[in-house]
Amino acid sequence: MKNSTRREFIAASAGAVALSYAIFRSTQGWLTQMGQVAGIGVERTLGGKLTPPNARDIDPVSHALNRLTFGPGPGDHARVSAMGVEKFIEQQLSPEKMDDSLCDRATARFSDMWNEPLGEQYDAEPEALPPVLRRVTLLRAIYSERQLFEVMCEFWSDHFNIDPGKADCRWTKPTDDADVIRKHALGNFRDLLRASALSPAMLWYLDGRANVKRRPDEKPNENYARELMELHTLGVHGGYTQQDVMEVARCLTGWTIRARRDDGFAKTLISPQTDHFAVFFRKDAHDDDSKRVLGHEIPAGLGKGDLDRVIEIVGSHxxxxxxxxxxxxxxxxxxxxxxxxxxxxxxxxxxxxxxxxxxxxxxxxxxxxxSSAGTKFKRPFHFIVSALRATNASTTADRPLLSYLERMGHMPFCWPTPDGYPATAQHWRSTLLWRWNFALALANNQINGTSIQRARLQARIGSDVGLMATLLGRQPRAEESDAWLKSGDGLALLLASPAFQRC
Amino acid sequence: MNTQTHISGNGDDKRTLVVVFLRGAADGLTLVAPLGDDNYRKFRPRLAVKREDAVKLDGFFGLHANLRALEPAWKDGELCIVHGAGGESDTRSHFEAQELMEHGGPASGGWLGRFLRTQNPSPSPLSAIALSPTLPEVLSGAPSAAAFESLGDFSLGGRGGGKRLPSNFSHELRRLYELETDALRDAARNTFDAIARIEAIDPNAQPGNGATYDERDSFARGLRQVAQLIQADVGLDAASVDLGGWDSHFTQQTLIEPLMLRLARGLAAFRQDLGARITTTTVVVMTEFGRRVAENSAFGTDHGRGSAMFVLGGGVRGGRVFGGLQPGGPWPGLKPEMLEGPGDLPVWNNYRDILAPVLTRHGASADALGKIFPDFSLSGLPLFAE
Known part of the structure; x- marks a missing residue:
């Protein structure tokens, strides 16, 4: 590693330093083990009782596991039954108190290609960042004990969607993930909103950085202002007008970021490398006259204070x-x-x-x-992760696994528009074939970098019925048991079955 | 004599409608520039298409040079253009405008889905397809619709994977889904049927008539697969192909010039590939709204209202730009007092008045049109010769 580059990374701007510091640390941790376990995934320990769900229908324990997590693994039902659903919910709401060493290990060695610290990669290979973010996100969903936290990170990642494919978002989205989404996922919505408004990635993605008023005839860029109200806060019928969009855009003029290179627009903002993507307020590019937003008067002369007024007005609406x-x-x-x-x-x-x-x-x-147990259709990411958790899979979340998500149109951080991946079933039912093919491939260990130990799992749980109940979160129905036997591949069949598509 | 039994509801006509949606709001004033309008250059000092660069259409309008591949279709009278086209949504929100336009107004389900439902209640499993990871709104409510990105992968067990499957697997899986009573059962039925149809197609066959598609371009690959399905007579009534990325707030030319090239070259290859079958095919190119007439400070344009729509195929009154307030009337001009709201090209031609004659050609009765576009008083443009 070149020391100069390393120093530049360490000394880099707020945006760069914040660049997924957790990933950076994990990478450091991994470096100490380099060569030892490269490319091998971790798996959850099958310790304790693996007593499968015994009820005919999905009970409150299975329901809580289905909705608050990315799906139960072997033993989760017994564990949550012992502590009670209420305590489980409270535990999940305090992720900082939970040990997460398995997930730390899984993400520490997430790639055998990743043999340089992130700073070096950041300096040289920006194309590598979004793929790493995707793998880490998938690994966390599979292995983290802080499941509700990960579910909420996914939720807010959709809500404040940023496609790293847009220009410099490939460098800045990992920062957004760490400092906006993960930092505030279970915190306060207005803090989350404000962090998002000043996220270098968001300023790039929705053109906030180009929202400047340097001359009287210059028109503000409305892109972020509109999505702020339409998608992040009030909703499209939430009672704002085109006039409000233009006024909010005026309030936010001047918030911009240091540019990495001359892109023909922000010549005056070119920065030395150490200062890339630093967010700052340009008073000379701010429209400091009075504004009126959603009926609230914002007096002239507030400068950067306009932003706080806007967050307060839309956040409390x-x-x-x-x-x-x-x-x-x-x-x-x-x-x-x-x-x-x-x-x-x-x-x-x-x-x-x-x-x-x-x-x-x-x-x-x-x-x-x-009263809603078992009625939600899993999105593809949820389906894949739940299958991996249910079968206690070991995975490096490498390309062959990710390609199933891509095929189903649900690769993390690949949705192009700011509305995020669709939430409801109608958008995802046409992915059935790819779910079935994933089930077949997983059950037969045909995904490179991902493996399950079917015989051991079956032996530990003790019976076919027990394994079926573990997968379904309830006792199997007669038709399911029948199909399990006749299909020639019961495990794949059950993962592909209608019941496993729901949660 | 063709003795093949067609499974499609459209019988011997074998008509296919292809909807290309330019997501992100494409700038109609760059696609089809009003070269003869002096105000155009005043509003767009840096971004206006230059007269000398444009593909001349009718002495007044010109296509952007990157759309030159569409010139043969124009000259052969197979392409017509409607300017000032769009919907009634004035929120200038991509999502609201796309949804309203795909739904055909404030109705549930997509207009294409409803059209297909009026045509045949139990159509081919490949009656409607989307070359995309998920089904677009426009096809929601279709009696049968499948979304995928490559024909060759459409099999149970993966490419060629059928042989590795346990012999009863497919049967048992199907049986479990048949026990369902909701939309999931229908989705599974459609999937099984589509697998069977697609497995019968050779994905490696050469395009027809020497046509070449850019295989690196997902849009071109999508069109190629639509052509394969049309030629394989699998009963394809409608296909949806998206080309996104038109939201050009910032450095517009850099963003949309490559997109225009992909659009024109893809469509030109598709037309050539189909040969005579283009006469029973219609391609509609649409976008949720246009861009503001005046360019912004960032070499871009913000959300506007009216844009341009293209109709390409057999029977169209090609070689014409419907650009006025009246069908066939003159371009009203980009006078400041003509513009809408913050300075946008108004919508003179509602998208439904463009789609209605297209759907009529594809078999929709007047009664059906009323159901496809409810609560809207249609006055279809005379886009077809018949």
Whole structure:
């Protein structure tokens, strides 16, 4: 490693330093073990009781596991049954208190190609960053004990979607993942919103960096202002007008980032390498006259304070509570959630000033949540991860595994538009064939870098019925047991079955 | 004499409608430039298409040079253009506008899905396809629709994987899905049927008439596979192919010039590949809205209203730009007082008035059109000679 490059990385701007510091640390950890376990995945320990679910239908324990996690693995039902669902939910709401050493190990050695620290890669090979982010995201979903946290990271990654394929987002999206999404996933919504507004990746992705007013005739760029209200807060029918979009755009003029190179627009903003992507406020490019946003007067002369006023106005708007609550209920309850549940969740959101844990507690306590067991159609990412968890798979999350997600149109961080991957079943039902093929490949160890120990798993659980119940979260129905026997490949059949597509 | 039994509801006509959606709001004033309008250059001092670069159409309009591959279709009278085209949504939101346009107004399901439903209640499993990872809204509600990216991979067990499957697997899987009672059962039925149809096609066959597609270009590959399905007579009524990335707030030319090249070359290869079958095929190119008439400070354009739509295929009154307030009327001009809202080209031609004559050609009755586009008073443009 060249020392100069390393120093540059260490001394780099806030944006660069923040660049997925967790990944960087993990890479350092991995370096110490280099050569020892390169390319070999980890697997969850099959310790403790593996007693499978015994109920005819999905019980509250299986339901909580289905919705708060990316799917139960062998033994999870017994573990959560012993502690009780309420305690499990509270545990999941405090991820910082949970040991996550298995996940740390899985992500520490996530790649045998990754033989240089991220700083070096950052300097030389930007194309490598989004693929690493994808692998790490998949590994965390599979191996982290902090499952609800990972589920919420996925939720907010869609809500504040950024496609790293757009220009310099390939460098800056990992930073956004660490400093915006993961930092605030279970924190306060307004903090999350503000962090997103000033995320270098978001400033790139929705052109905020180009939203400048340097001359009276210069028109603000409305891109971010519109999506801020339409997608991040109020929702498209949340009560804002084209005038509000233009006013919010004016408020945000001047927030920009240091450019990496001359792209014909921001010549004056070219920075030395150590300062790439630093976010800063250009007073000379800010429209400092008075504005009116959603009925609120914003006086002239606030400068960078306009941003805080905008976050406060849109973050505390009643439509925002409804919009976020509805989206959460779609994720955790049903594609068309009952309005009663949405209202209860929205009230908790408003009363707590956007505290995400409080909001989720209200959601999980709603009777509509309890009565929705087994009715949600898993999105492809959820399906793949749940199959890997159910079979206690060992994986490096290498290309052959990721290609199944790509085929189903659900590769993490590949959705091009700011609305994020679709949440509801109708968008994903046409992926059945690829799910079936994944089930066949996984059950027969035909995915390079991913393996299961079918015989050992079956032996540890003790019976076919037990394995079926572990996969289904309930006892198998007569037809499922029958098909298991006749199909010639019971495990693949059950992973491909209608019941396993739902949660 | 063709003795093949067609499984499609459109019988011997074997008509196929291909919808190309330019996602991100394509700038109609660059695709089809009003060269004869002096205001055009005033609003677009840096971005206007130059007269000397353009592909001249009718003395007033010109195609951007990167669309030159469409010139033969224009000259052969197989391509017509509608300017000032768009929908009624004025939120200037990509998602709202795309959804409204794909749904055909504030209705549930897509207009193409509803059209297919009025044509044949139990069509071919390959009646409707989307060359995309997931089904687009426009096809939602179709009695049968499949989304995929490559014909060759469409088999159970993966490419050639059928042989490795345990012999009862497919049967048992199907049996479990047949026990379902909701949309998941229908999705599984469609999938099994489509597998059988596609396995019968040779994915390596050469394109017809010496046509060449850019195999590195996903859009061209999509069109090629549509052509394969048309030529294989699998009963393809409709196909959806997306070309995204038109949201040119910033350095517009860099963003959309490669896209225009892909659009024109892909369509030209498709037309050549189909040969005479183009006469029973219609391609509609549409986008959710256009861009603001005045360019912005970042060499780009912001969200606007009216854009351009293309209709290519057999029977169209080709070689014409429908650009005015009245069908066949003159271009009203980009006078500041003509523009809408913050300075946008108005929508003179609602997309439904362009789609209606297309759907009529593809078999929709007047009654069906009322169901496909509910709560809208249609006045279809005279786009077809018949």
């Amino acid at each position: 009643a439509s925002t509570a409804q919009f976020i609550a509805h989206k959460l209920c779609v994720r955790f309850i049903a594609d068309e959630p009952p309005q009663s549940a949405v209202s209860a969740v929205a009230s908790a959101f408003s009363a707590s000033n956007g505290d995400i844990k409080t909001t989720l507690r209200a959601l999980f306590a709603a009777p509509e949540f309890a």
